[in-house]
Amino acid sequence: MAKSALITGISGQDGAYLAKHLLGLGYEVHGIMPRRSTPTTWRLEYLGILGDVDLIEGDLADSAACMGAVMETRPDEVYNLGAQSFVATSWRQPLLTAQATGLGALNMLEAIRKARPEAKFYQASTSEMFGGMKDRPLQDENTPFHPRSPYGVAKLFAHWSTINYRESFGLFGCCGILFNHESPLRGIEFVTRKVTDAVARIKLGRQKDLHLGNIDAKRDWGFAGDYVKAMHMMLQQPEPDCYVVATGVTTTVRDMCRIAFAHVGLDYRDFVVVDPKFYRPAEVEILLGNPAKANAKLGWKAETTLEELMGMMVDADLERVKRETR
Numbered sequence: 571m572a573k574s575a576l577i578t579g580i581s582g583q584d585g586a587y588l589a590k591h592l593l594g595l596g597y598e599v600h601g602i603m604p605r606r607s608t609p610t611t612w613r614l615e616y617l618g619i620l621g622d623v624d625l626i627e628g629d630l631a632d633s634a635a636c637m638g639a640v641m642e643t644r645p646d647e648v649y650n651l652g653a654q655s656f657v658a659t660s661w662r663q664p665l666l667t668a669q670a671t672g673l674g675a676l677n678m679l680e681a682i683r684k685a686r687p688e689a690k691f692y693q694a695s696t697s698e699m700f701g702g703m704k705d706r707p708l709q710d711e712n713t714p715f716h717p718r719s720p721y722g723v724a725k726l727f728a729h730w731s732t733i734n735y736r737e738s739f740g741l742f743g744c745c746g747i748l749f750n751h752e753s754p755l756r757g758i759e760f761v762t763r764k765v766t767d768a769v770a771r772i773k774l775g776r777q778k779d780l781h782l783g784n785i786d787a788k789r790d791w792g793f794a795g796d797y798v799k800a801m802h803m804m805l806q807q808p809e810p811d812c813y814v815v816a817t818g819v820t821t822t823v824r825d826m827c828r829i830a831f832a833h834v835g836l837d838y839r840d841f842v843v844v845d846p847k848f849y850r851p852a853e854v855e856i857l858l859g860n861p862a863k864a865n866a867k868l869g870w871k872a873e874t875t876l877e878e879l880m881g882m883m884v885d886a887d888l889e890r891v892k893r894e895t896r
């Protein structure tokens with residue numbers, strides 16, 4: 571019989587790539603979708619899988635909806651990807667972030683504990699939990715946490731709740747501590763997609779410049795299509811555990827801009843304007859992950875370089891902007 575998976579956040583970047591990956595492996599895929607005035611199914615459409623997944627209305631803040639979705643679908647695997655995931659927004663909406671990103675995970679854990687304790691659970695943890703650990707140049711599963719935003723704090727609550735439910739109730743709970751991962755399906759507010767969209771518009775004469783905040787910040791950027799494979803691999807291991815998923819290479823926002831603009835033959839210095847409006851109340855200066863454990867135990871490895879990733883994203887945005895302007 572086909573295995574079944576329930577994905578929260580199925581309409582997001584990772585949810586869409588993961589759904590596609592699991593369908594390819596023969597899974598029956600269900601997803602929880604919060605009600606929006608305009609449907610947010612464009613990523614599922616982009617990947618051509620909208621008709622292949624079962625979508626259930628529900629919000630992570632609503633414990634009855636979480637319980638209902640678990641009871642209705644009786645999944646073998648649950649992937650908790652739903653979240654208010656944008657760091658900058660988490661200062662403007664800290665309570666909503668705590669609710670969806672922090673308590674939402676607990677709602678899913680409780681639903682599983684009561685209605686489907688044999689289900690395996692994946693929690694989307696994040697390198698933002700390391701935050702201020704800049705004196706630790708390479709972050710791994712043993713690096714202490716020091717979140718620097720309401721988002722990071724909420725994710726740390728969800729992370730420890732998953733470990734606590736494993737230790738308290740024997741749930742098969744895994745946490746993937748994923749470093750930044752991007753794709754043509756990345757939300758436009760994140761810096762890589764903001765840059766590739768601007769590169770496309772500037773190249774096509776639709777935009778003049780690009781306003782950014784702290785371009786000296788460093789991130790370990792990978793491709794989302796590679797990273798969702800690690801989520802599935804974690805749940806196939808004999809024991810639940812936590813894994814860092816990263817490329818092991820860190821790059822400044824400035825250098826990422828250089829690569830993206832160079833893809834279309836432009837020099838970023840002619841277009842990028844530093845605008846303090848985009849500075850954050852507290853910054854995470856550097857993230858660099860050590861994926862040795864995921865490499866060794868899962869056999870997972872990042873397959874896409876930053877140059878390839880930026881090229882893929884710029885090309886996709888060029889196509890999008892051309893379609894818009896036709």
Ligand code: NDP
Pocket residue numbers: 578579580581582583584585602603604606610628629630631650651652653654655656670674694695696697747748749750751752757
């Ligand atoms: P996205 O922001 O693209 O997707 C988030 C998803 O969560 C969307 O489907 C969104 O629905 C849904 N969602 C938001 N609020 C709620 C809610 N209250 N109830 C139910 N669903 C909700 O994030 P990504 O796909 O990039 O990331 C997936 C997960 O991994 C997130 O938890 C993120 O925090 C985490 N993560 C991401 C990293 C990255 O670099 N991408 C790095 C490390 C962790 P809608 O679209 O309708 O708003």
Ligand code: GDP
Pocket residue numbers: 657658698750759760761762764781782783784785787788789823848850853854
């Ligand atoms: P994050 O690592 O989850 O916060 O991912 P982002 O893509 O939002 O930000 C990555 C880094 O880029 C952070 O250090 C930001 O401060 C920095 N950055 C600089 N300018 C911008 C900008 O205009 N938008 C965003 N989103 N980030 C920016």
